[in-house]
Amino acid sequence: MPGQRSITEAEKLAGAKLGGIPVRHEQMAVVANIYRAASAVRQHLENSVLRGSELTWTAFVVLWVVWIWGESETRHVAEEAGISKGTLTGVSRTLEARGLVRRSGHPTDGRLVLLSLTNEGEELMQRVFPQFNEEEAFVTERLSDEECRSVAEGLRRVVLQVEEQGEERRLALLDGAEPAPRRSGRRPKA
Amino acid sequence: MPGQRSITEAEKLAGAKLGGIPVRHEQMAVVANIYRAASAVRQHLENSVLRGSELTWTAFVVLWVVWIWGESETRHVAEEAGISKGTLTGVSRTLEARGLVRRSGHPTDGRLVLLSLTNEGEELMQRVFPQFNEEEAFVTERLSDEECRSVAEGLRRVVLQVEEQGEERRLALLDGAEPAPRRSGRRPKA
DNA sequence: ACGATATCGTTCGGGATCAAATTGTACGGA
DNA sequence: TCCGTACAATTTGATCCCGAACGATATCGT
Numbered sequence: 001m002p003g004q005r006s007i008t009e010a011e012k013l014a015g016a017k018l019g020g021i022p023v024r025h026e027q028m029a030v031v032a033n034i035y036r037a038a039s040a041v042r043q044h045l046e047n048s049v050l051r052g053s054e055l056t057w058t059a060f061v062v063l064w065v066v067w068i069w070g071e072s073e074t075r076h077v078a079e080e081a082g083i084s085k086g087t088l089t090g091v092s093r094t095l096e097a098r099g100l101v102r103r104s105g106h107p108t109d110g111r112l113v114l115l116s117l118t119n120e121g122e123e124l125m126q127r128v129f130p131q132f133n134e135e136e137a138f139v140t141e142r143l144s145d146e147e148c149r150s151v152a153e154g155l156r157r158v159v160l161q162v163e164e165q166g167e168e169r170r171l172a173l174l175d176g177a178e179p180a181p182r183r184s185g186r187r188p189k190a
Numbered sequence: 191m192p193g194q195r196s197i198t199e200a201e202k203l204a205g206a207k208l209g210g211i212p213v214r215h216e217q218m219a220v221v222a223n224i225y226r227a228a229s230a231v232r233q234h235l236e237n238s239v240l241r242g243s244e245l246t247w248t249a250f251v252v253l254w255v256v257w258i259w260g261e262s263e264t265r266h267v268a269e270e271a272g273i274s275k276g277t278l279t280g281v282s283r284t285l286e287a288r289g290l291v292r293r294s295g296h297p298t299d300g301r302l303v304l305l306s307l308t309n310e311g312e313e314l315m316q317r318v319f320p321q322f323n324e325e326e327a328f329v330t331e332r333l334s335d336e337e338c339r340s341v342a343e344g345l346r347r348v349v350l351q352v353e354e355q356g357e358e359r360r361l362a363l364l365d366g367a368e369p370a371p372r373r374s375g376r377r378p379k380a
Numbered sequence: 381a382c383g384a385t386a387t388c389g390t391t392c393g394g395g396a397t398c399a400a401a402t403t404g405t406a407c408g409g410a
Numbered sequence: 411t412c413c414g415t416a417c418a419a420t421t422t423g424a425t426c427c428c429g430a431a432c433g434a435t436a437t438c439g440t
Contacts, residue, residue, distance in 0.1 A: 013258045021320055024327045026338035031231055031326040033345035038228030039272040040352040041221055048360050056374075058396070068203045074419070082229045087397050089420055094395090111405045111418035129204070133214055138359060140217045142347040148216035154341035155223035157332040162230040169328055170238050184246075184425035186400045248426075264389065274428050279390055281426090301388035301435050374395040376430045384439085391432070402421070410413085 034155070041139050049131040053124065054098075058083060060132070062091055063117070066101060067125045071116035073106070100124060224345070231329050239321040243314065244288075248273060250322070252281050253307070256291060257315045261306035263296070290314060 015023050042057050050060055061081045066072060069080070078088040092115055095101040100121035106112035117125065140148055205213050232247050240250055251271045256262060259270070268278040282305055285291040290311035296302035307315070330338055 017258065018316075018319070024323055026335045026342070027327045027330045028323055029342040030330050030333070030338045030345075033342045033349065034224060034227050034231060036272065037224050037345040037348045040349050040356070041224060044352050044356045044360070048363050052364075056396075068207065075417095082226065083396095084398055085419065086399075086421080090396075106418095109406070109418080113419065126208075129208070130211055133218055135359075136221045137214045137217045139348055139352055139356075140220050142351050143220070143344055145216045147344055148220045151341055151344035152216070152219040152223045154333055154337055154344075155220075155227040158227045158329055159223065159230050161332050162234050162329055166230070166234045166329075169325075170234070173238050174242075184423085185398055186421095186423045188400065246426075265387090275389065276391080276429065277427050299388085299436070303389060374393080375428055376391095376393045378430060382440095384437100386435105386437075388435075389433095392430090393428105395427090397426075398424095400422085403419085405418075406416080408413100408415085410411100 030154075030158075034158070044139060045132065045135055048135055049128060053128050055128070058087070058091055059095060060128070062088065062095065063100060063121060063125060064129070066115050066117055067122070067129075071114050074113050074115055077115055095121070220344075220348075224348070234329060235322065235325050238325055239318060243318050245318070248277070249281055249285060250318070252278065252285065253290065253311060253315060254319070256305050256307055257312070257319075261304050264303050264305055267305055285311070 015025070045060075046057055050057065055063070058081070062077060062083075065077050065080045069076075074088055074092065075085060077092075078085045081088070083091070092101060092103060096103055099118055102116050102118050104114050104116070106114055143151065204218075205215075236247050240247065245253070248271070252267060252273075255267050255270045259266075262270075264278055264282065265275060267282075268275050271278070273281070282291055282293060286293055289308055292306050292308050294304050294306070296304055333341065
């Protein structure tokens, strides 16, 4: 019902609201649609294949990373999965409790923890991934292979831009100012 | 550090893992990159412009929706913002407490609640949105206007596909099976 | 009329999530 | 050897979020 019409229509309304101030319409549309698409896809996958296996999106991503890359150090898994280390600690413990992953200490560096799939975890992914991929195909059904490549490439550039220049940009924006607090989370000691 | 290389490399590894089973590579790449881009963009915007105004991403989206569409029923706002009704209740109460939005009952339908911006909320958006849009331009800096349009259009189709056929698809997948529970959240009564 | 049914927003249960603080381990130099 | 620094993962505190249950209102059928 929100339809897609709303995006472009919203842009016009926003333009009107802002009066003289120029709006970067194309850029705004990309960001808005990235987020919409991400929510829609995530929700569809959670409600179709994932819930059937009692997996959250994050849990699946973590399993996927370990499945693909093999036994890995937790910090790499967190980075690759796009979640914080703290979150990974909780998620991996849940998965361990369900017998899907194994946590073992690094043989020479006692600070590291390695994650790997158990046989059960391996079997789960063998079963779930094809279903997951099937739904990936479903959600992108209205795009040709060529269009898929082109959209993926465009998104890749966005990711690269943020990864390579985001930090610098944030510093430049805040300049000398304080790093800005966060409403939630543990309070700084000082 | 994960770089973008990892995506395509992961696809190859996944293909190997799956042996004979065919993998829809292009489709997989689109979904993976949608999610990566969404996380990257959200994080960048939260850490740059949003935190300075003590806004979470969700709070900003809610404000934006009400700002653009004007006084609206909560269910429409939730839908448009891509969050659940329950979440919106909390978010809008927080925003009300901060004096940014107003909640008023519908004149004829007693079940409805209408959200609108206060003057203060209006001023906040006048101030914050340009900054937000500026960062939208930053994250998409590596795309031309034309490429922006094309990526946005591709994503739009993904959203439409899920919105128009997702429900049907989910039903077909589960067929007669139960709707599948969720690990967290309040337990069903039965 | 009036009860069954549908629809709204809110409440509630149970994680999920982040960032700071903390704890534990490694490794360099004095 | 012993200390300080560097770097792991984990714990902690506060909040966010979803979806089932709930209570209140509207509407439809008879």
